[in-house]
Amino acid sequence: xxxxxxxxxxxxxxxxxxxxxxxxxxxxxxxxxxxxxxxxxxxxxxxxxxxxxxxxxxxxxxxxxxxxxxxxxxxxxxxxxxxxxxxxxxxxxxx
Amino acid sequence: xxxxxxxxxxxxxxxxxxxxxxxxxxxxxxxxxxxxxxxxxxxxxxxxxxxxxxxxxxxxxxxxxxxxxxxxxxxxxxxxxxxxxxxxxxxxxxxxxxxxxxxxxxxxxxxxxxxxxxxxxxxxxxxxxxxxxxxxxxxxxxxxxxxxxxxxxxxxxxxxxxxxxxxxxxxxxxxxxxxxxxxxxxxxxxxxxxxxxxxxxxxxxxxxxxxxxxxxxxxxxxxxxxxxxxxxxxxxxxxxxxxxxxxxxxxxxxxxxxxxxxxx
Ligand SMILES: Nc1ncnc2c1ncn2[C@@H]1O[C@H](COP(=O)(O)OP(=O)(O)O)[C@@H](O)[C@H]1O
Ligand SMILES: [Mg+2]
Numbered sequence: 001x002x003x004x005x006x007x008x009x010x011x012x013x014x015x016x017x018x019x020x021x022x023x024x025x026x027x028x029x030x031x032x033x034x035x036x037x038x039x040x041x042x043x044x045x046x047x048x049x050x051x052x053x054x055x056x057x058x059x060x061x062x063x064x065x066x067x068x069x070x071x072x073x074x075x076x077x078x079x080x081x082x083x084x085x086x087x088x089x090x091x092x093x094x095x
Numbered sequence: 096x097x098x099x100x101x102x103x104x105x106x107x108x109x110x111x112x113x114x115x116x117x118x119x120x121x122x123x124x125x126x127x128x129x130x131x132x133x134x135x136x137x138x139x140x141x142x143x144x145x146x147x148x149x150x151x152x153x154x155x156x157x158x159x160x161x162x163x164x165x166x167x168x169x170x171x172x173x174x175x176x177x178x179x180x181x182x183x184x185x186x187x188x189x190x191x192x193x194x195x196x197x198x199x200x201x202x203x204x205x206x207x208x209x210x211x212x213x214x215x216x217x218x219x220x221x222x223x224x225x226x227x228x229x230x231x232x233x234x235x236x237x238x239x240x241x242x243x244x245x246x247x248x249x250x251x252x253x254x255x256x257x258x259x260x261x262x263x264x265x266x267x268x269x270x271x272x273x274x275x276x277x278x279x280x281x282x283x284x285x286x287x288x289x290x291x292x293x294x295x296x297x298x299x300x301x302x303x304x305x306x307x308x309x310x311x312x313x314x315x316x317x318x319x320x321x322x323x324x325x326x327x328x329x330x331x332x333x334x335x336x337x338x339x340x341x342x343x344x345x346x347x348x349x350x351x352x353x354x355x356x357x358x359x
Contacts, residue, residue, distance in 0.1 A: 015277030021284055024241045028248055028288065 026071065033066050033073035040064065047077070054091075056082040097128075099201045099211040100332075101230035103254070105246030107217030109238045110267035113303060113313075114325075115214040116144045120312035121329030123178035127209040130169065132200075133183035134226035135216035136191055142182050146310020147172060156184040159196040165203060174311075179208075189221045194228035201229025210332075219253060227254065233262035234294060239269055239280040248289055263294035265328065270299045271342040282339075295328035297321050298342055 044064055051057055058080040067076045102115045112135075119131040132155065133141040142148040153168035158181070165181075172178040181204075184191060204211045215226035227233065233254050237247040247264070254262050266285055273279035282296055300321035306313040314329070316322040320340075327337045 017274075017277050017280050017284070020241050020280055021288075024244055024280075024288060027241070027245055031245065031249060032252075 029071070029073055030068055033068055035066065040066075047079075051079060053085070054088040055084055058082055097205045097207075097209045097211055098232060099205060099213065099230045100232045100234060101134075101213040101215050101227050101259075102234045102236060103215035103223065103226065103250055104217065104236045104243070105219060105250040106237075106243045109243050110236050110265075110297070111217075112140045112144050112214050113307065114234070114236050114265060114267070114297075115141060115212050117312045117314040117325040118329060118332065119178055119210075119212055120145075120172075120175050121314040121325055122210050122212075122332065123172070123175040124315070125329065125333065126177065128177045128179075128207065129210045129212065130179040130181060130204050130208045132181045132204070132211060132213045134192075134197070134213050134222065136183045136222065136225075137185065137188050138216065139183040139185040141214050142170075142180060143310065144307055145172060145180060145312065147180055147182075148310075151182045154182045154184040155200075156187050156191045159192050159200060165200075189216070189225065192225050194225055197225045197228040199229075219249065223250075223253070224257075227257055227259060230259060233259045234265055235262045235289075235291070236265045236267055237285065237289075238267050239274075239285060244280070244285055244288060251289060251291060261292065263292045264289060265295050265297065266293070267297045268299040269296055269342065275343075293339070294331055295324060296339060296342065297324040297328075 044062065047064065048057070048059055048062065061080045062078070064075065064077040067074045100118075102111050102118070104111050115131055119129045122129045131141060131145070133139060134155070135141070136155065139154075142151055147170050150170050153163040155168070157163045158165050158168045169179045169181055172180065201211055201213075211229075213226050213230060216222035235247050235250055235254075237243045251262055254260075264286070266282055269282070270279055274281045282293065286293055298320045300313070300319055302313050302316055302319035303321050306316060306319075312325075313319055313322045314325040320342075324340060327340055330337045
């Protein structure tokens with residue numbers, strides 16, 4: 001949309017700085033999302049700790065990744081659940 | 096005990112060396128004892144910008160290698176009382192100094208000087224790590240361009256990882272007319288993106304080139320916009336609250352009037 005407007009109105013629509021800003025925004029989305037394998041591993045360990053309070057999970061099959069497309073970055077996790085902890089069942093039923 | 100400030104940027108050619116020289120000269124003018132350390136080993140530059148290139152005997156690697164005493168390597172700038180330069184080596188590479196040696200060097204310099212300002216090389220490799228090793232504070236220099244701001248963002252992340260918190264930003268070479276016409280990112284745009292504190296803004300100015308040609312820091316040029324910008328930054332480093340300068344240069348008449356009433 002921005003690009004379209006820029007094309008139609010040329011420089012009047014804010015000039016080249018808007019193009020620069022948008023390009024910068026996109027490139028930084030990616031730059032800032034690149035995390036080290038160590039950090040991902042730490043995150044994984046801590047996630048497991050939290051989730052295990054509530055569910056039995058298959059730690060070895062757990063996968064987390066950063067997925068990025070043109071405009072955004074998502075943290076995608078696949079965590080196979082083997083069953084709920086007793087405490088979780090109680091919480092769910094509101095007791 | 097003084098403080099060690101590293102001037103860094105990621106990208107080359109954005110004005111680190113110019114900034115280092117001007118802040119040094121400016122702080123010395125305020126009566127502080129200042130030493131400038133050229134950490135760009137292999138690409139010695141700061142000496143030329145300061146006009147001290149003919150007075151170098153020893154360099155930083157002679158000090159860290161134990162070939163001379165620190166005092167012997169320091170070049171006294173005769174024009175600015177209290178200003179000294181520790182030059183980089185020109186014939187060695189960046190591995191000639193280690194982060195530990197740099198830390199020790201900064202510790203020693205801090206005992207004697209109010210400000211130790213380190214001119215960082217471009218890049219994020221060993222030269223960068225050396226330059227920041229002994230620093231207490233960091234100044235990030237950028238220009239209003241996509242590549243420079245991107246690199247500044249990267250550097251800010253690396254500084255944080257090295258526990259150098261709250262770096263402050265200098266935006267260099269801004270052209271108010273282009274900003275007004277929407278053809279250059281504005282100060283607000285850049286601050287928005289980088290989300291760090293602004294230390295100052297230096298306009299694009301021919302006087303920087305002219306004074307660099309002469310080896311005389313522009314900070315002492317009373318009439319130039321860039322000189323004024325650097326003088327403001329110097330006062331902010333000292334802790335004064337100095338409002339950001341109005342960069343709209345206006346026409347000759349408004350410039351003249353502003354100077355008359357002391358606003359420029
Ligand atoms: N505000 C400015 N206006 C005009 N020219 C500038 C300005 N700041 C820096 N320059 C010029 O840009 C070039 C690169 O500056 P320098 O300080 O050597 O950058 P760096 O140390 O980051 O590589 C030099 O030729 C310098 O004179
Ligand atoms: Mg330089």
